[in-house]
Amino acid sequence: MNNRCTSRVEGWMKEHFPRHPHIYFGLSGTALLLEVFQRQPRSTVVLPAFFCPNISTAALMAGKRVIHIDADRRTQLPDVAQLERCLASVNEAETILLIDHSFGYPFIHLSDLRRRFPKLLIIEDCARALGVESGASDFILFSMYKTTAGSSNGAVLASAIPLGIEPWPGSRPSARERVANIAPLRYAYHLLQRIQCSEFRSRAGQVNTDVPPWTPQYGMPHQLCSARFFSELDNIQTQTSTRRAIADEIIDGLSGSGIECIKPAEGHQTAGHFLSVRVGQQSTRDLALTRLCKKSLSVARTWDIIPAHFRCFENTFPFGCANSKHLAEQMIHVRLAEFRGAKQRRSLIDELRAVTQNLAALPEKASVASFS
Numbered sequence: 001m002n003n004r005c006t007s008r009v010e011g012w013m014k015e016h017f018p019r020h021p022h023i024y025f026g027l028s029g030t031a032l033l034l035e036v037f038q039r040q041p042r043s044t045v046v047l048p049a050f051f052c053p054n055i056s057t058a059a060l061m062a063g064k065r066v067i068h069i070d071a072d073r074r075t076q077l078p079d080v081a082q083l084e085r086c087l088a089s090v091n092e093a094e095t096i097l098l099i100d101h102s103f104g105y106p107f108i109h110l111s112d113l114r115r116r117f118p119k120l121l122i123i124e125d126c127a128r129a130l131g132v133e134s135g136a137s138d139f140i141l142f143s144m145y146k147t148t149a150g151s152s153n154g155a156v157l158a159s160a161i162p163l164g165i166e167p168w169p170g171s172r173p174s175a176r177e178r179v180a181n182i183a184p185l186r187y188a189y190h191l192l193q194r195i196q197c198s199e200f201r202s203r204a205g206q207v208n209t210d211v212p213p214w215t216p217q218y219g220m221p222h223q224l225c226s227a228r229f230f231s232e233l234d235n236i237q238t239q240t241s242t243r244r245a246i247a248d249e250i251i252d253g254l255s256g257s258g259i260e261c262i263k264p265a266e267g268h269q270t271a272g273h274f275l276s277v278r279v280g281q282q283s284t285r286d287l288a289l290t291r292l293c294k295k296s297l298s299v300a301r302t303w304d305i306i307p308a309h310f311r312c313f314e315n316t317f318p319f320g321c322a323n324s325k326h327l328a329e330q331m332i333h334v335r336l337a338e339f340r341g342a343k344q345r346r347s348l349i350d351e352l353r354a355v356t357q358n359l360a361a362l363p364e365k366a367s368v369a370s371f372s
């Protein structure tokens with residue numbers, strides 16, 4: 001059952017994506033993708049290798065053959081040449097292509113692929129990329145929590161074709177979600193995280209699990225989640241330009257430091273939620289994460305675990321997965337909304353510069369810091 005705020009989100013989606021008039025809500029984007037996979041009789045899913053492994057698991061659960069495309073190191077997006085070779089080798093009428101605009105960096109080849117492979121079914125994953133969707137797809141997935149502060153779940157799928165997903169039962173906000181955006185409590189939470197934070201160790205190389213531990217979560221987003229997401233949609237232009245200005249300042253501050261900020265394709269802009277930064281080798285990345293956590297500076301390690309770390313996907317990389325592993329070990333993703341304050345921006349720039357110049361003292365304690 002739609003709540004009032006969910007209906008407003010639905011109205012916004014229909015207005016902005018008139019070619020995708022069927023709007024479905026869920027607690028989990030992966031669960032919505034599973035519904036798509038299960039409803040499509042196509043046999044194969046082609047998707048990125050530098051990606052959340054749960055989505056690959058959902059494709060396996062739907063009985064699909066999974067093919068992962070390695071990333072391009074420079075862009076963190078699927079390697080276009082590999083993708084084209086792959087699509088030329090499969091039966092396009094039997095294939096679903098899932099493309100993620102990784103951390104809001106637009107994958108600019110979708111319209112061209114749509115034209116050249118018209119029988120493909122294309123899913124555009126905009127979970128962290130609201131604002132850069134090409135629309136040249138059959139489905140567009142958005143997250144209602146990954147780029148919206150305070151909520152812990154929620155997703156919306158805009159579809160060009162009816163899927164017949166019955167609305168799932170409603171949900172309630174947790175106590176944490178209710179208080180998450182109250183400034184003093186947020187401050188206390190960050191302080192607690194800072195105290196608890198100890199040395200970050202990459203999980204890459206330690207992971208040899210058979211299958212990612214994922215089970216679908218079904219339900220409708222609660223009113224608070226929808227209201228927060230709608231507010232983001234309603235202010236998207238102002239918010240995006242503010243965050244892009246923050247990104248520009250950080251990029252400027254890091255210039256000459258040897259730290260590489262990923263750039264969007266020429267003539268394009270990112271969605272403005274994240275700035276993706278290659279810090280250097282894994283040990284430097286881990287040290288950077290540890291130091292940033294200790295200063296309560298919010299960055300994401302996503303994804304240091306990718307499909308390449310699970311046995312069940314061993315034979316799903318026709319072109320290898322070296323670049324995706326490389327990115328999983330070297331990238332950090334700065335949540336731009338958390339750097340509205342000049343002091344935090346300065347601190348982030350100083351910490352990153354210090355880490356890469358090896359000026360940093362070694363961290364004191366060992367265990368794993370947690371970021372979500």
Ligand SMILES: Cc1ncc(COP(=O)(O)O)c(C=O)c1O
Binds near residue numbers: 028030031055155
């Ligand atoms: C790019 C991307 N899309 C979709 C999802 C699925 O999101 P959810 O947590 O809503 O299942 C994830 C999960 O991390 C993701 O990284």
